[in-house]
Amino acid sequence: MSSQTGSVRKRKDKESIPVKAKDASSTGIAAPRDPDLDVLVKANLESKGSGVEWDYRIAITIITILAFITRFWGISHPNEVVFDEVHFGKFASYYLERTYFFDVHPPFGKLLFALMGWFVGYDGHFHFENIGDSYIDNKVPYVAFRAMPALLGALTVPVVFDIMWESGYTLPACIVSAALVLFDNAHIGQTRLILLDATLVFAMACSLLCYIKFYKLRHEPFGRKWWKWLLLTGFALSCVISTKYVGLFAFVTIGSAVAIDLWDLLNVNRRQGSLGLPEFGKHFAARAVALIIVPFLFYLFWFQVHFAILSRSGPGDDFMSPEFQETLSDNVMTANAITIDYYDSIQIKHKETHGYLHSHPDRYPLRYDDGRVSSQGQQVTGYPYADANNHWQIIPLNNDNVMGHHVKNNELVRLRHIVTDTMLLSHDVASPYYPTNQEFTTIPLDEAYGDRFNDTLFELRIENGKPGQEFKSLSGQFKLVHNPSKVAMWTHTTPLPDWAFKQQEINGNKNLGQSSNIWFVDEIPTIPKDSERLIKKERKVKSIPFLKKWFELQRAMFYHNNALTSSHPYASEPFVWPFLLRGVSFWTQNDTRQQIYFLGNPLGWWLASSLLAVYAGIIGADQLSLRRGVDALDTRTRSRLYNSTGFFFLAWAMHYLPFYLMGRQLFLHHYLPAHLASALVTGALLEFIFNVEPVLDDAIGGKGGKKAAPKKHLPAREKLAGQNLLVSWAAAGVIIAIVIGGWYFFLPLTYGYPGLDVAQVQARKWLGYDLHFAK
Template identity: 70%
Template sequence: MARASTPQGSLRQRGVASKQTLSESTFAPEVELDKLSKAAASSRQNVQRGEIEHKIALTLVTILGFVTRFWGISHPDEVVFDEVHFGKFASYYLQRTYFFDVHPPFAKLLFAFVGWLVGYDGHFHFENIGDSYVANKVPYVAFRALPAVLGALTVSVTYLIMWESGYSLPACLVATGLILLDNAHIGQTRLILLDATLVLAMACSLLFYIKFYKLRHEAFSRKWWKWLILTGFALSCDISTKYVGLFAFVTIGSAVIIDLWDLLDIKRRNGAISLQLFGKHFAARAIGLIVLPFLFYLFWFQVHFAVLTRSGPGDDFMTPEFQETLSDNVMLANAVDIHYYDYITIRHKETKAYLHSHPDTYPLRYDDGRISSQGQQITGYPHNDTNNYWQVLPSDNVHNTERIVRNFDLVRLRHIVTDKILLSHDVASPYFPTNQEFTAVTSEEAFGERQNDTLFEIRVETAKVGAEFKTVASHFKLVHFPSKVAMWTHTTPLPEWGYKQQEINGNKQVTVSSNMWIAEDIPSLPQDDARRQKEQRQVKSLPFLRKWFELQRSMFYHNNKLTSSHPYSSQPYHWPFLLRGVSFWTQNDTRQQIYFVGNPIGWWITSSLLAVFAGIIAADQISLRRNIDALDHRTRSRLYNSTGFFWLAWATHYFPFYLMGRQLFLHHYLPAHLASCLVTGALVEFIFNSDAVEEESSKSGNRSSPKRHVTARERFAGKSMLGAWIACGVILSAAAACWYFFLPLTYGYPGLSVEEVVRRKWLGYDLHFAK
């Protein structure tokens, strides 16, 4: 019975089961659709909830950015550090007075625009650190508000970079919080300085390029073009503020090259494109990231020239032709034709030293044992006296005082006081064994056996052959005719035997601009002479590109000459570890000071994680070589493409400084520091990334138990997010504590006691009032 009943029961059960299966299969599509609909709705809710959380966080950090940048911005009410330069330039713009600076004009024009908006007339010239703004009625808070706004917006843009890159809320807050709570970024954006504009433009170029890259599957759409052009505009603003903005071009350019290389691949995942389409991609990027930025860059110089129409302190840096485009140019109005047998004074264009001589001779031996000619000393002298008078003699010895000296004429120069003729010969100069000595010989020698050695050629800059040689207006090189060396001087003083005056020698590098001299005046010409009577000159014009090229050449030259030592300069290897800062301002009575230094905890964390990222990449590459794949595709893609892009931005904004010979300061690291904060936020996401854990869970979980599998994933994801929030809290808490500790040095108040100052003397921080 039992056996009989069993199969009967089994058959009935199988029949019922068959009906149930049929029923389930009939309604399966509706059930599955219902599940998918619920899943999609849940996904949309999660996305919406995530967007709301991001928007709230963005609003919060933006508000805090404005608070930290504007808090106490009116203190101190005195000129601070490099405000002496950039405040002065704004005043010059407002007075339309020509000035010279090694930086492009964009950020300075913004300051001038702010001054114009508030009705400031530019009467104050920011001459000295410590000059009172209040006493001189300067709207300095309005000026400082501009970089403060830009600095606060940099906080917002940093968050948007992380958000657009797809990072979680904790990762976004870590990267943004390290900028928000950084004392260096705050300090630099509360003063009339250029770096707030530079850093914001650099950050915007990263953000806009990310938004452009995300539209790579909608190539040539309106949005695609918009973000491409905006990327180019941000890059242009960057390099139009300082020339180190070129590093952002290197960052974006490197990413573009990688992207184009991928497009060229015929085996690319999304399908090959034709060479014709590739050409369009290349041309679009060239237009958007090279051509248009260059046009924007030229535009700011056009505005610069259009505003600065009056003669000013920058005239000396420009050629006479350029100076003739400026109204009220006193020097050009006083230019006089030089005739043979005139007495003239000759002054070096850069060092302002006069060509000088006296009866004393060079010593028999120099300190290094070399033997000199023992001839009469020719030196550079800072003051004008009769020992600076030289008579211009023609090479043909024809005595005609009405004859004008012209460009490329061969002349001799007679020193009036000693009645000696200027000479150069193949004898090493006191300081430069490779340069020729300049001396003077008697007339008998000069017109006898040494007549060739006393011949010099007048070469007037940018003038045609035969052009008139004039005082003030003619910038010229005096080239020794037989040996083709140019008369040159430098600021290193001669020893006591030369009365610590400047050495004059013959420079074999004739083309360098430091060989330039100016015939300043004709002392032998009476003030009422007809040659000094000039009609009022008409302002001339020059083509824009000619003026631009001349200014560019002068800017690059003088920028490269900023090599002198500075007590607060630093080297690139100091910056990531924040080894020293810069003293901006002090007030002895209140013991207050502004010391430019970053947030040490924040900088050390970011620098450490830069090294960690390099180690992760190295470890991953080694693992792959051994056929060990420790990362899922999505995680590796984000690590290399996104975090790698941030690390590239840091490297391209940091390592080039090692190639520079000019003065460097801590503020040069600020763009690189922003990129290092992005790397830090991205690595928080990587270290506590739930994607790899979820993937591993899905691989090892029981596929016949989907309910248990989902629970495991949620558990792993929850732990991962909790870890990210803990890391975020720890990092930002440490950064906030350090930020608060150094606030008196950032905001300049309150004054600190000796003990309080000593407690803040970390590493090489050379603070005032420490004793």
């Protein structure tokens, strides 16, 4: 957060004694300072630009080399499909084949995989269908695919180091934070496979680094470097959210810091001088453009690339509207669409669940389990398989001679169940599972043409259809709306009891706008083979505006993302993650007893999680002390604790706490960005704990408190006065040794080799981890 720029501690004798400056800027929270300190900050920044800081440079070089070794070591093992590589490897193949697919995640990360495949000349012939499929037998350049996340994962480690470096922390603190990510088994395991999280975490770390660099230039607003780092922050944020939608948490983190920064700029009593409203408006506009508009434009750009590449029909067609599918070449649905005539026999299929509209002679029970009474009418259900009981004849409103006439949009029709010779009907009786929804049943024809005629009328509403548009099979997706009661025919996946043979419930949904009300005609069994309607005409690929395609895809992505609520054997709750209570089995091989088990370094995670609690305790204790008139911290230490460390803690909270509000499937890998932020907090607290009481020195000019002009060339980086770096180094050495020990102990589960015997597997079940081959 705010810069640690040499604050002035107020002594009892009111004498101000300046201390050596060091900028630990991390967010837009500005700590109080006087004009002399601003001069010092500027001098320090100038000196930093010319300072070499060889110890930091050597350290980051060694750490980067180690990061590449730990990520690329044995990356070719195993030589078969592992866990979610079945998804993201498949998507890369679809890009290379230009075949349309659907996924709940934005395209940026998947495009990177496709780019790597294109670089090595891969044609996308392998579709990663099953975990365990051989890469060697199918001639897949899988090492090149895995190299992309490994590269980004390796680069994440020096970015973590650089975040601490740019924030002004000492070398031990920088190394500890980087080591917690460098030797973390979860970060390593997730970056050695064809998965998206390496891209997400790297872009999130870059957004923090770029914003810190931007904020450190707050004394030189609107300069070239100020704009550069502000725009790079926006670009990094766009990459985060263009990889996964949880990247929104990075926007909240940076946005919170920006809001605090703008609030400080608005303060008329600022020590640096107040800004006029026009000048404040410039600051606000610059941040809005760089951090909102620019990321959004890049976000749109990746979707434009996505649409431009995926020009051929593919497995993702079913998720899109017929209008969208008409923009794809070789689309089966539009190519095989047949115009439907009155008195055709048709099979109606639900778009979402793929269940057929079905009926059979069995009847609803007199009473349901909750005591409600049914109509005891003939059951109308959803059935997943082709069957004669799925056939319905489409009947016109009246008995006029309409043979050979096409059915059109918004016309009133009736549906006769052919096998039982009954007419489809809905009425004001509660459905089996939904008391607020209407029951669907059928009635004999003599009743259908008598008093209950109106209850058999349904309006056929083609989705996005035009008035008078012809109703077609496959492409004519529609809602069947009961005319008298205005409810839409709807089904869901919860099976009915045994009295309905566990088939799907069909009922009338009062929410007409719900997308799951959509059906389509799958087949016209009775159409003559010599019918002119079967003659296929040459179809031209249509085009629709980009934004229209984008909005449709966004709606589908959000809907299906939120629908990921089904149980998974390795799903976990957020409270599990900081304590690393369980992991995820990625891959096993019975013959060699090898396995890849996704799990963090327990020692590193428990340390980082503990210090998060320690940080909260320190802040609470300090606030309580201040309430009682006890000032235990000097101004600069408190500024760094609240601002710089506080920014890291904010990043952790914003990347962790929102998961408690989600109802979808969650896994351990969702905690990786928050874990990176906790590593930053750990390094910052290491420095705070070993920062002893400052002593008087002549950093600015002479002892005794007499102020002098800042030296023209300050050292590039000074330790805090009185700080015992030997103790810091000793503590850092102990922490790193423990972390390396944990990493090495769990290394066989991360890299997938060597295989472990029963005793070795049992020794690694620290918290009852559900490891394989434990018997």
